[in-house]
Amino acid sequence: MSDTLTVSVLGTGIMGAAMARNLARAGHTVRAWNRSRDKAEPLAADGAHITDTPAEAVEGADTVLTMLYDGAAVRDVMRQAAPALRPGTAWAQSTTVGLDSVAELAAFAEEHGLVFYDAPVLGTRQPAEAGQLLVLAAGPGTGRGAVTPVFDAVGNRTVWTGEDGAAGTATRLKLVANSWVLAATNAAGEALALARALGVDPQNFFDAIAGGPLDMGYLRVKSGLILDDRLSPPQFAVTTAAKDARLIVEAGERHGVRLDVAAAGAQRLARAAAQGHGDEDMAAAYFASFDEAPSA
Numbered sequence: 001m002s003d004t005l006t007v008s009v010l011g012t013g014i015m016g017a018a019m020a021r022n023l024a025r026a027g028h029t030v031r032a033w034n035r036s037r038d039k040a041e042p043l044a045a046d047g048a049h050i051t052d053t054p055a056e057a058v059e060g061a062d063t064v065l066t067m068l069y070d071g072a073a074v075r076d077v078m079r080q081a082a083p084a085l086r087p088g089t090a091w092a093q094s095t096t097v098g099l100d101s102v103a104e105l106a107a108f109a110e111e112h113g114l115v116f117y118d119a120p121v122l123g124t125r126q127p128a129e130a131g132q133l134l135v136l137a138a139g140p141g142t143g144r145g146a147v148t149p150v151f152d153a154v155g156n157r158t159v160w161t162g163e164d165g166a167a168g169t170a171t172r173l174k175l176v177a178n179s180w181v182l183a184a185t186n187a188a189g190e191a192l193a194l195a196r197a198l199g200v201d202p203q204n205f206f207d208a209i210a211g212g213p214l215d216m217g218y219l220r221v222k223s224g225l226i227l228d229d230r231l232s233p234p235q236f237a238v239t240t241a242a243k244d245a246r247l248i249v250e251a252g253e254r255h256g257v258r259l260d261v262a263a264a265g266a267q268r269l270a271r272a273a274a275q276g277h278g279d280e281d282m283a284a285a286y287f288a289s290f291d292e293a294p295s296a
Contacts, residue, residue: 008061016067018128026153033057054081071101087113090146106166120174124235189286234281241282242269
């Protein structure tokens with residue numbers, strides 16, 4: 001198979017749009033669809049063909065890439081695409097979904113003769129736009145020619161976790177990694193909230209841990225978004241982070257593990273969303289520490 005592919009991108013939100021743009025820049029033919037067409041339209045300037053329906057998007061595609069909200073959304077969109085899906089087409093499923101959803105989507109792929117790749121990504125808006133995502137992938141070795149160029153266009157590294165996409169090994173790794181990301185995000189917000197409550201200058205906190213084992217670039221990045229009021233546009237939105245947090249808690253429960261920090265983090269994110277911060281960066285979970293919005 002040629003390294004130049006026709007790729008159908010279903011879902012052009014924060015991540016999907018960046019991935020579609022990088023695929024087009026890499027020379028691939030991109031056919032993009034989004035439920036709200038206006039979010040996909042800007043991709044036309046990058047050479048992508050914007051379609052009205054999922055079926056139109058997947059027509060003639062070598063590879064279908066799904067980057068939607070959750071498992072239910074992926075199932076719905078792929079059912080709409082089904083009449084135009086060609087047996088043998090590779091499907092890179094990059095939406096973060098639960099383990100049950102991976103099995104259901106893999107069964108859908110088998111029913112329609114698709115080659116299923118469980119392929120979530122690690123990274124937010126900035127690395128997505130730079131084509132620097134980390135791709136976590138599982139799927140058959142034969143046929144990877146239809147997904148490797150796609151992964152190379154959207155990421156700087158691919159970690160293969162197995163040859164059976166239905167086993168969900170890539171999604172399992174993504175949930176583990178996201179549990180750490182969300183814990184760190186919530187901890188950063190709580191530290192800043194406590195500093196505010198106690199009258200501590202956050203810079204004194206950063207100076208105290210500077211250069212030591214407690215220092216962390218991610219802490220400084222997320223804290224900067226809060227302190228400088230740069231929560232919009234989001235790198236990764238509160239509502240999406242809350243959804244991922246729920247998936248992490250559910251995965252732990254189903255496998256007999258209590259994830260107290262993850263459960264509390266999910267509640268914080270849900271509370272921040274209820275306060276009106278759902279479309280802001282997930283660092284806005286900071287506001288869940290207050291019953292009322294803190295004064296400037």
